[in-house]
Amino acid sequence: MKSSKAWMGLMLILCFGLVLSACGGNKNNNASPSPSASEAPAASPSESASEEAPKAGSDKAFTIRVGAWFIDDRSYQVAFKQGIEDKYKELYPNAKIQWDITLGLPYFDKLKAQLASRSAPDVIFYQNQEYVVDGYLEDLSNEPWVARLNEAGQTDLQTHFQGKTYALPMGGSIGGGVWYNKKIFADLGLQPPKTTQEFMDVAEAIKQAGITPIALGFKDAWTAQMFATNWLQPYLFSEDPDFGLKIYNGEKKLDDPLIQEVFLNFQKMKENDYFNKNALSIDWPQSAQLFAKGEAAMIIQGPWMPGANKENIANGGFESFDIGFFPLMDDKGNTAMIIGSNEALGVNAQTELMQEAKDLVNVVASPELYGPYLVGGGALTMLSDVSVTYDDPVVSEVQEAVSKKSLPVRLESYLPTSGANALIDVTTKVVSGVKFTPADLKPMIDSLERDKATVTLPE
Amino acid sequence: MPALLIFGMFFYLPFLQSIYYSFTEWNALKPPRFIGFDNYVNLLKDQRMKDGFFNTMKMVAFGVIVQNTLALFLAVMLNKPFRTKAFLRTSLYLPIVISLVVTSIIWGQLLNYEGLFNGILIRLGLESIIQDWLGTVQTSFPTIILLTQWQGIGYCAIIYLAGLQSIPNDIYEAAEIEGAKGFTLFRTITLPMLMTTVSVVLFLIVVGGLRLFELPYILTNGGPGTSSYTLFLAVYNAAFQNTQYGYATAASIVLAFFIIIVAIVQLRITSKREVEL
Structure with missing residues (x-):
């Protein structure tokens, strides 16, 4: 009898601990998971694009971390990732990009924990304005691609706050x-x-x-x-x-x-x-x-x-x-x-590789990477000098609906x-x-x- | 000493922090902001918490009455000598061995509108009652309760069986000499001698019911609407879906004390009826 009471007491303590431990992490609900859609890029990305190749760069050897939740083995994503690596290599020949990819919603749990513990990637793909509002992202208002944002890009909510630009909107997408x-x-x-x-x-x-x-x-x-x-x-x-x-x-x-x-x-x-x-x-x-x-x-x-x-x-x-x-x-x-923008690309305000991180965002904003990425995801351009065409005529129907009336x-x-x-x-x-x-x-x-x-x- | 420090750091410190966080508004990104008892007051106004509470109570009540009774009945049956006893005991215990996540996914498929269960009903000529068992307000939580019984009854029956086998045979023999038999034997010998086991089983059922989470989380995530919410799921979604960590911590503290109080009351009631061997 005594031992059964002791055992039950132990169970009570364990239950209590279990209940309390339910609050030990975090999660972001508003972020829609990236669906496993794929669309073969078939159109030419930029015809009138002005090359904004980053001027900086050095022989410095370093590893820069990029966090994302949607980059998977879809062909246009693979090409996008490879393109970033190749183009960044031209700028920093001895740099290595480390992709911190956690597919789906758990990425946002991890990102919050990393930001709170100052261990987040240097360059961050994200959704939602909260990372901006809470001061975790660097002000990128003076970056060269900001001047190239079209009207939709300039009014995009999750990349802007109090008149400043905090991230590159990775193409506009309809809410549905x-x-x-x-x-x-x-x-x-x-x-x-x-x-x-x-x-x-x-x-x-x-x-x-x-x-x-x-x-x-x-x-x-x-x-x-x-x-x-x-x-x-x-x-x-x-x-x-x-x-x-x-x-x-x-x-x-x-x-x-x-x-x-x-x-x-x-x-x-x-x-x-x-x-x-x-x-x-x-x-x-x-x-x-x-x-x-x-x-x-x-x-x-x-x-x-x-x-x-x-x-x-x-x-x-x-x-x-x-x-x-x-x-x-x-x-x-x-x-x-x-x-609004589906994904946004910002720079961790706590990074020790600030210039290198900004340069990586510049690389992504280059028309030869940004354009095919938009085509692959069926997204609309948010950079004025990147125009895209799609092989599926339905995208024109979407664009027509958007142009009729759309709100951010x-x-x-x-x-x-x-x-x-x-x-x-x-x-x-x-x-x-x-x-x-x-x-x-x-x-x-x-x-x-x-x-x-x-x-x-x-x- | 080092062990005590480690234990303190990973158990007491988070616990004390939790108490502090429960009085704050905290989204894990911004520093917590002290808001007094607001989180505790808001618990009473939260539809998910309210539905979670009532569903959890239904779960506990069903477990105590149906699961407990059926488990005891099965244990008594399995304690009798017959040929397929070992096979049946194993079969009963089997559901508890399989991961809840796996069983949830399988049940989800079986109970889908186009799943096997509805297929069987159609073959039986019961087409009029087929429905999306986990997709309607009326059936989603009752279905979840029944699924918990599928897994829980065998486990409780095995515990009862162990209790039954610990009752000395000579007590039954003496009672039979005195003329007792059948249900009288069960009422006067088996049940009183089994009360310690009853306490343990009821404790497991009550606490298990109060902590119900995996099945509704995987099968319905509390829906449709809030019809299949449980307290644990409401706490989880407050934290990980609504990113209200302070609020969720307050809810988890209330839940923890609630579980302790219910468990203590239940133990007091059942332990009074226990018989020392």
């Missing part, structure tokens, strides 16, 4: 939109919808043809966030670009009728069976498979979709088809695309991370089949009230 199977649309005589009602009508026609209208892979929570955010965008921002600020200031509430309208749209789509039945238990690659097989006619995804779809069709041996693109819209046909901010720009996650909770709840009520938005309101101090307002 609707990619559709052109063959299915043509066979059914459908046109890309312009209003929410038309979107519903198109989905209904596809359903009647025995095809799943929209493929969702909400097991990856960021895809739920992507769908909700991109649909909220035209409703909230197309007629009132200050809507986000008004939410933050309390002039508007997060249970605003416009926000409710979007969730009622989700509810209607769910009730009408416009989503795949396993929407919440499959991840985004599985939903992309449904799309590639032709079992679903539309998918809401990011700019990597054309490349990913080609790869899925080739790997799966499915019948090839062209894909089209249209942005999510409101009832009146307004659109408001989200545009989104609802989450004015919410704390907890509020953005509460948005995901509402979305998955409604898509699972629960009827939407305005009370569902209360956790978002509470999050904003509670964690308002953690929001860095976009400038």
Whole structure:
């Protein structure tokens, strides 16, 4: 009896320790994982590019560390990495680049721990403005490539703060939109919808043809966030670009009728069976498979979709088809695309290789590396002297949608991370089949009230 | 002395730091900012924490009533002499040997809308009840609870079996001479003599239920909505998803004390009924 009590006491202590140890690391939720999309670079990168070859350089022998979460064995990524090494070698013949690559979200856990313990890489690929705001990145405003940033590059949020430039935006990407199977649309005589009602009508026609209208892979929570955010965008921002600020200031509430309208749209789509039945238990690659097989006619995804779809069709041996693109819209046909840099490249403010690190960013900004990288990732240029062309005509449709109306901010720009996650909770709840009520938005309101101090307002 | 220093550095120091962090707003990048009891107050307003708490309580209650009873029943059955006893004992214990991560992934596939489980239901003519078991608010957490039973019952049954085998046979023989048999034997001899084991099993079930994390994390990450959140998952996501380390630390401290209090209460209740051999 005595020994069993002692044993249980020990168990209690261990449990206590285990519970407390749950807070020993960190993670970044807002960073969307880099999907395994690939798109063969087929276009020439820069025709009118001005060569900005760094002037510095020396015979000094050193190892410079570069941190990234997305550089994998996709062909354009391999070429990008090799290109950086070759070009940097011209500048610093005795330098060695050490790639600190941790694929996916764990990279951001590691990066935070490294920054806090002053052991982070010298050159850092990152997402989110928090590294800038918290002072971990060097001011790069005087670097030569800054003058080459185009308008989108100059207004990019995660690379700028208080009028200074802290990183090179690695191409602009859309927040997401609707990619559709052109063959299915043509066979059914459908046109890309312009209003929410038309979107519903198109989905209904596809359903009647025995095809799943929209493929969702909400097991990856960021895809739920992507769908909700991109649909909220035209409703909230197309007629009132200050809507986000008004939410933050309390002039508007997060249970605003416009926000409710979007969730009622989700509810209607769910009730009408416009989503795949396993929407919440499959991840985004599985939903992309449904799309590639032709079992679903539309998918809401990011700019990597054309490349990913080609790869899925080739790997799966499915019948090839062209894909089209249209942005999510409101009832009146307004659109408001989200545009921003996907990856950003900055310099660790604590690095001992400051000039060498800045030179490496300069190398990456050179048109012969930057251009093919954009083509590979389906990204839009953010440097005025780098123009890219894509072999897939769908990118032109994306560019057209972006040029119609696009904004560098989104609802989450004015919410704390907890509020953005509460948005995901509402979305998955409604898509699972629960009827939407305005009370569902209360956790978002509470999050904003509670964690308002953690929001860095976009400038 | 060096051992004590190392222990202090890696156990007590982080613990004391945790208490400090629980009173701060801290995102791991900026220095912590003292905010008093705000984190503790906010716990009561957090939907994920609230749903996590109620789901965790459901889990504990189900474990104590169903898992415990079934485990005891199975142990009593397995304590009887029959031919396939060894095979059945091994089979019962097998789920605990397999990694939870592996079993979670397999169960996730089986319970998918197009998975084997729904396939079987269709073959049985039960097409009307098929659904995405982990993708609806009504079924996601009950499904997770049932999966924990699949793994937990065998483990508890083996512990009960060990307890049953430690009861001397001559006590049963004496009772049988006195005319006791069947359920009377179980009620008057087996159960009282097994109370120490009951205490241990209940402790494991209660603490295991309160610490439920892996299955909801891998299978649903708390969704749809917040329907399958548990307290541990809510703490984890507060830290690693919302990057609110101060808040998560406050939650983990409350959770730790909650586990200790529940465990102590449970031990007090069961230990009063224990019989010394």
